[in-house]
Amino acid sequence: MASSELTPVDDAINHLVGQARPVARTETVALVDSLDRVLATDYRVPEDVPPADNSAVDGYAVRARDLAGETPLPVSGRVAAGEAPGALEPGTAVRIFTGSEIPSGADSVIMQERVSVSGDSITVNAPVSEGQNIRRRGQDLARGELALAAGTRIRPQEMGLLGSIGVADVTVYAKLKVAILTTGDELVDPGQPLGPGQIYNSNRYTMLGLLAKAGCAVVLCETLKDTREATRSTLERAAAEADLIITSGGVSVGEEDHVRAVLEEAGGLSLWRMAMKPGKPLAFGSIGDTPVLGLPGNPASVLVTFLVVGMPLIRACQGRTAISGHGEQMPAGFSIEKPSVRREYVRARKGIGDEGPVVHASPNQSSGVLSSACWADGLAVVPENATLALGDPVTYYSFAELLE
Numbered sequence: 001m002a003s004s005e006l007t008p009v010d011d012a013i014n015h016l017v018g019q020a021r022p023v024a025r026t027e028t029v030a031l032v033d034s035l036d037r038v039l040a041t042d043y044r045v046p047e048d049v050p051p052a053d054n055s056a057v058d059g060y061a062v063r064a065r066d067l068a069g070e071t072p073l074p075v076s077g078r079v080a081a082g083e084a085p086g087a088l089e090p091g092t093a094v095r096i097f098t099g100s101e102i103p104s105g106a107d108s109v110i111m112q113e114r115v116s117v118s119g120d121s122i123t124v125n126a127p128v129s130e131g132q133n134i135r136r137r138g139q140d141l142a143r144g145e146l147a148l149a150a151g152t153r154i155r156p157q158e159m160g161l162l163g164s165i166g167v168a169d170v171t172v173y174a175k176l177k178v179a180i181l182t183t184g185d186e187l188v189d190p191g192q193p194l195g196p197g198q199i200y201n202s203n204r205y206t207m208l209g210l211l212a213k214a215g216c217a218v219v220l221c222e223t224l225k226d227t228r229e230a231t232r233s234t235l236e237r238a239a240a241e242a243d244l245i246i247t248s249g250g251v252s253v254g255e256e257d258h259v260r261a262v263l264e265e266a267g268g269l270s271l272w273r274m275a276m277k278p279g280k281p282l283a284f285g286s287i288g289d290t291p292v293l294g295l296p297g298n299p300a301s302v303l304v305t306f307l308v309v310g311m312p313l314i315r316a317c318q319g320r321t322a323i324s325g326h327g328e329q330m331p332a333g334f335s336i337e338k339p340s341v342r343r344e345y346v347r348a349r350k351g352i353g354d355e356g357p358v359v360h361a362s363p364n365q366s367s368g369v370l371s372s373a374c375w376a377d378g379l380a381v382v383p384e385n386a387t388l389a390l391g392d393p394v395t396y397y398s399f400a401e402l403l404e
C-alpha cells in the first residue's frame with residue numbers, strides 16, 4: 001500500500017484497523033475505577049432487573065376490580081421500599097411508595113394525588129386500569145440476556161448498568177501502552193529560552209492530551225535527534241516497551257525526514273501519503289511487531305490526523321468494537337471554490353445562522369496554525385474533488401465524538 005499514489009482516507013483507516021491487534025493483556029478493576037476502560041469479556045444478566053414488580057409512584061396498591069363502585073377501600077397495610085411485602089387482602093388497599101415491591105394479589109397502583117384519604121380509608125377519584133403504575137420484573141434486563149458485550153467502552157451509563165447487575169469487579173483490557181516521539185532539532189521544551197531557529201515543542205502536549213482522553217498509558221515520551229541512527233535506535237527502544245508508537249514530523253520528502261526512511265529500511269512501511277488535507281505525508285508501518293503511526297509534524301496536522309486516522313487505530317488496538325463515529329449533516333456556513341484531490345478536514349465550529357444551525361470554518365486553515373483548532377469545536381469534511389456552496393450539507397464531527 002506504500003505507493004507514490006495518495007491513499008484515500010477511508011482506505012488508509014481500513015488498512016490501519018486491519019493491521020491492529022487488540023491488546024492481549026486483561027486486568028480486573030473495581031467498578032468504581034472502570035470509567036473509560038474497555039470490557040474484555042461479555043457480561044450476562046444473572047437475575048432480572050428489577051428483580052420484582054414494583055411501584056412507579058407513591059400511592060396505593062389495589063386490585064382494579066375492587067374499584068367498580070365508589071365505595072371507600074380500607075387501607076390494610078404499608079410497604080416501604082426495601083421491605084418484603086405481604087399479600088393484599090381483597091377489597092383493601094396497601095400504602096406503597098416508588099420502588100416498593102407490589103404485594104401479591106395487587107394488580108395496579110393509584111397515585112396518591114388521585115385519592116382522597118379519610119381516616120383509614122381511601123376513595124379513588126380517577127379511573128383505574130389494570131397494571132397501571134407497575135414496573136415489571138425484568139423490564140430493564142432479563143436474566144440470561146447479554147447486558148454488555150466485550151469491546152464496549154465503559155461510559156457512566158455502562159458503569160451504572162454493571163452496578164445494576166451486581167458486578168463489583170470488572171474485567172477490562174489493559175490500557176494501551178503508547179510511546180510518543182516528537183522529531184526535529186528545532187524543538188525546545190516550554191520553560192526554556194528560545195534560541196535562533198528554534199520553536200517550542202507543542203505536538204508533544206497535543207498528543208499527551210489526546211492520549212489521556214483516549215484512555216491510553218504513555219510509557220515513553222521523547223524528542224528524537226534528526227539523525228537516522230538516533231531515529232532507528234529510539235524507535236527500536238520504544239517498540240520494546242509500547243503497544244503502539246506515535247511520532248510527529250519526519251515523514252515528508254526532505255533528507256532530514258528520518259521516520260519514514262527508518263520504517264522503510266526496517267521493511268515495515270505499509271502506507272505513506274494519504275489524500276487528506278491536512279495530513280498528506282502520514283506514514284504507517286511497524287518496527288518488529290509494534291505498529292508505528294507517523295503523523296506529519298505541522299501542529300494542526302497532528303491534531304487532525306490523530307483524530308481522524310489515529311483514533312480508529314487506537315480503538316481497534318484497545319479491543320473496542322465501535323471503531324468510527326457517523327458525524328452529522330449540517331448546512332455549511334462557508335464555501336470551497338477550488339476542488340482538491342485530497343479530502344479536507346476543516347477546523348469548524350457550530351453556530352446559528354439566519355436559517356438555523358450552521359457550521360462555520362475557521363478563517364485560517366494553514367496546517368501550521370493551531371489557534372484555529374482552539375477556536376473550533378470539531379471538523380467539517382469537504383469530500384475529494386468537490387466544491388461547496390453556502391448552505392450545502394457537510395458532515396461535521398465534534399471533537400468530543402472524534403475522541404470518544
Ligand SMILES: Nc1nc2c(c(=O)[nH]1)N[C@H]1C(S)=C(S)[C@@H](COP(=O)(O)OP(=O)(O)OC[C@H]3O[C@@H](n4cnc5c(N)ncnc54)[C@H](O)[C@@H]3O)O[C@H]1N2
Binds near residue numbers: 295297299
Ligand atoms: N517538498 C515538499 N515539502 C513538503 C511536503 C511535500 O509534499 N513536499 N509536504 C508538506 C506537508 S503537507 C507537511 S504536513 C509537512 C510534513 O512534514 P514532516 O511530517 O516531515 O514534518 P517536519 O518537516 O518535521 O515538520 C513540519 C512542521 O512542523 C513543525 N513541527 C514539527 N514537530 C513539531 C513539534 N513537536 N511541535 C511544534 N511544531 C513542530 C516543524 O517545525 C515544521 O514547521 O511537510 C511539508 N513539506
Ligand code: MOO
Binds near residue numbers: 277296
Ligand atoms: O498535509 Mo500537511 O499536514 O497539509 O500540512
